[in-house]
Amino acid sequence: MQLSVVIPLLNEEKSIPELYSWITKVMEVNNFTYEIIFIDDGSTDDSWEIIEELSETDSRIKAIRFIQNYGKSQALHAGFKKTKGDVVITMDADLQDNPEEIPALYSLITAEGYDLVSGWKKKRYDDVLTKNIPSKVFNAAARKTSGLHLHDFNCGLKAYKKEVVKNIEVYGEMHRYIPVLAKNAGFRKIGEKVVQHQARKYGTTKFGAERFINGFLDLITIWFLSRFGKRPMHLFGAWGVLMFVLGFFIALGVGSSKLYKLWKNIPDILVTQNPWFYIALTIMVMGTMFFLTGFLGELILRNQQNEKRYYINKTLNLN
Structure with a gap:
């Protein structure tokens, strides 16, 4: 099979039939062998019923229905597990992603050997204050942190080699x-490839302003995991040892000063009245806690088990 198109959705009953017709038209013109996998992320409208109706006349439509809303990452994870295509295309169901871009994205994977090609919505039709400006700030921070020079990390329209989607964990x-x-x-x-962005035709966006706050928090998480996710002791252990040694030498300095003054018979305050004693003690305790955090992180990492992150209610045309 050449192509798998993975489409996560939430309450897109008006968009689904039009999107399906558009995708099939593009596929037929380009003689692609394909499957379309819809992932209904807990819709409360008639999205699932519409998908069922379409699947009755087209076996290339496959679908997963979550028992409740779990989020786009979980939807993509479920869809990636079921793909059979050599190239996987992801796109949103709101008609803002243009299926006409699929052949060019496919060519970049197959002819030019890219592992992943991300869409870049260079010209956007979203609200400037609530989406465009925060998106630019977010993407700039992502580029700086990740080292990947992409303009639009959050674009839903992407193309992947099969090996990519089968070997990453989207959570x-x-x-x-x-x-x-x-x-x-x-x-x-x-x-990346510049892709056409279209104004939303039906319904309203499912993402509020909180997505940018969550996005920056996730950016910190992924930075940490990419550098220390497999070796937490390298971060916490190193800082723990450094702080303990620093505290030890401060305490040693306080003790040495006390002994010197006793030897020279110089009046001095009690050790417990010296603020440096408590500073040294605090630093040593914090160093010990950092070290233990790294140690516990290593134990958890080596004993973790994959937990169930979503529950599927129904499927269509999937083994």
Whole structure:
């Protein structure tokens, strides 16, 4: 199979039929062999019923329905597990991503050997204050932190080699950082392509202002995990030892000063009245706690088990 198109959605009953027709038209013109995998992330409208109706006439439509809303990352994770295509395309269901971009994205993966190609919505039709400006700030921070020079990390329209989606773990709210996850997994040829962005035709956006706060928090998380996720002792242990040694030498200095004054019969205050004694003690205790944190992190890492992160209610045309 050439292509798998993975589409997470939430309450997009009006968009689904039009998106399906548009995708099938593009696929037929380009003679692609394909499957379309819809992931219904707990919709409360008629989205699932519409997908069921479409699947009755087209077996290439496959679908997963979550028992409740778990988020876009979990939807993508479930979809990636079921893909069979050599190239995987992800896109949103709100008609803001243009299916006409699929052939060019496919060519970049197959002909030019990219592992992942991310869309770049250079010209956007979103609100400037609530989306465009925060998005620019967010993307600038992501570029600086990750070392990946992409303009639009959060664009839903992306193309992947099959090996990429089968070897990355998209969890929490990490769908924004799939290129970073791919890079951390060892896939180095990551590029981007300017894609056409379209104004939302139906409904309203499912993402509020909190997505930017969560995005920056996730950025810190992924930075930490990419550098120390497999070796927490290298961070916490190093800082713990450094702080303990620093506290020890401060305490040694306080003790040496006390002994010197006793030897010279110089009047002095009690050790417990010296603020440096408590500073040294605090630093040593904090160093010990950092070291133990790193040690516990190593134990947890070596004994962790994959937990169930979502529950599937129904599936269509999936083994």
